[in-house]
Amino acid sequence: MKDKAQLIEDLKEIVKPYIQNQEAFDNINEDTDFINDLKINSANLVDVVLDIEDKYDIEIDNDSMEVMLNVKASLEVIQSKISA
């Protein structure tokens, strides 16, 4: 089981191509919001979720996708899926 710090590092790598705010990206943490802080648009958020699926070999449904708007919620979804 990966620890939280490692998961955040993974997530940082995944969102990197889509971010529009370098400072927020450099300071990424659990409270970072994908849309408001990193300025990722909703279309690219889909790519982030698809990349997360590939990275952890998990399937994310519509309900989970809708809450994955920040680092914290995404970590929760990832952790619940990989331990399922």
Add this chain to the structure above:
Amino acid sequence: MKQNGSPVLSYPSMAENTSDKMTSREIIERLPYASPFLFVDEITAVDESSIVGHYTYHKDLDFYKGHFKNNPITPGVILTETMAQIGLVAYGIYMTKDDTIDKDKINIAMTSTAIDFFLPVMPSEKVTVRSYKEYFRFNKLKCRVEMYNQENKLVCRGTISGMIKSQQ
């Protein structure tokens, strides 16, 4: 132009469409465009993995008067628009055919394009657009799209994405 291996749509003039496939006319009728900004003449094939359609740029189209002065060439943005109307919007209408209640209400917003251009398209040329689905998930349709001229030479190609939501 019919692509090998792709299912061919019944023509609009044929008897009432009883299969679950949409006809070319049914798709085009649901496009949210009209003249002078409709750039789809016919959809010739469509299935879960790709769509093929074509359009002929009439020599009297207004933009030829200014692009360029005394040297009419179809603008790249119009080629891109044609690729998007066939490869993203018409395709999106087909992909959501089963979950629209009010068939006229569909929201499509183009979110990104990355196109490379190889050959110019002159007035009166007929082009064929082929679009291959990369994925359609969480309302985002992403496609690899190619345009060919009548000599079947590659005019432009790239990727186009959009968010597609049917209003319910």
